[in-house]
Amino acid sequence: MTDIADKEVIDLDDMDVEAFNEFATEQGWSDGMPLFVPTEAKVAKFVETVRGDNRPYAPVPPRQIIPTVQALAANAVMAGCKAEYFPVVTAALRGVLDPEYNLHGTLATTHSCAPMVMVSGPIRKELNINCGTNCFGQGWQANATIGRALGLMLLNVAGAKPGEMDRSTQGNPAKFTFCFGENEEENPWTPYHVQRGFAPTDSVVTVMSGEGPHNLNDHGSTTGDGLLTTFGAGMANPGANTVYGKGPMFVVIGPEHAATLKRDGFTLDSIRQELWRRSRIHLSRLSKENLKTYETTGHKPDGDWLTIGRSPDDIHITVAGGPGKHSAFIPSFGGTTVSCTRIAR
């Protein structure tokens, strides 16, 4: 007899949504919130949106399964995506399958990291992806379900079952969903995907295994210099994985902070340089035991200071959010990368 896990298509008695959710939960397919039913008809509609993208998928660790497009679509359906979101979700999956992203490590770790998904380019508007007010929060179907679909793929395809292959000590609400759009319209510099060599007309998904956003609140500073002092101090966090000096981080600048920095002549590069210097952690704020570990794993202090990341290039900068005096710092897992994938259309 074939186990249900080995079947691509499963025959079920007709059942309502509640009964399906009970069944799905028993199978271990759920993130704890209600799921939509991945019927053949719905899955076919989703698959149609990626018909032109014939690139194979790499085996998905830790389970080492090569997924079918139908299985991926089933997860996007269950997450509540619209069919037109599916190419964004598959691009995000390709991003986390970049070997440098270290999917296995990011899923099995005790760290709280979740896959951050950032969308750039024209598709943001076409899909109504929130790039402005409350962009990290609730209220937008695209943001909520694209991030959730990737999370379900990592559960069901990658096998990152909490308590088994997902060993996060405390987890993180961003593991339910963590998707936002760049606010390119209020970015006084260059949109992130263009910084990475894509055309402004390209639609691109960027992924990084990150902690949830750490708020950088600064209502008082009236200069770019003042803002960078606050940002740097907020980033100098001995409890974030960036302290290991092994990987990237994002600084997502709110549009009002960005305008002040631009007015005062700061460029993306000068912001990076300043934050690199101002985010260093003084050794007095590190335990002796931790410092010994960092030193023996190749991350040595510079005088009395420990840098976060490996170089200023580890600080990735974009603009997102709406009115207000807030920005955000998103430290990564550490042993990971920021991976960009053009959305096949």
Added chain:
Amino acid sequence: MVATETFKPLVLAQAKARKVEPRLIVVKHPVGGLNAEELRERIEAATKGLTEATSK
């Protein structure tokens, strides 16, 4: 491989995905964060486990 009892399921799940059979020495959890005195018990247990595993 030395693993704590708490992380044994992770090791087994990953080994299963790779279709390999790990040879495990299981000690009490945790190991990280223990001081030298506390660690001594884990060293004793791991060495005992190793001796048993390698004398079969």
Added chain:
Amino acid sequence: MRIFNPTFGLSATSAEKVSLKPVNWQTDAIALMSNSKPNARELLEGIRGKLSAHRQVENIKFMAKNSASQPAPKELIQDIAKNYRAAILALGD
């Protein structure tokens, strides 16, 4: 009703068995491989110290990857496979 299985895929790993060479734990060269989790190195040092009571330990060497969060470099794995008959890995914690 018929639904698509969200877990379905093709296995990328083969079930081929790798034949291991026999190890003489009293004399063979052994790698003690730390994944740099806290206390992994200390645990391996302790094991090596205990082993010294009943075997020579000059050919028991410490190896480490420099990040607990990243895979071991291929070169390191190849080095261990080439120069050691067995490896003790620490730490799943």
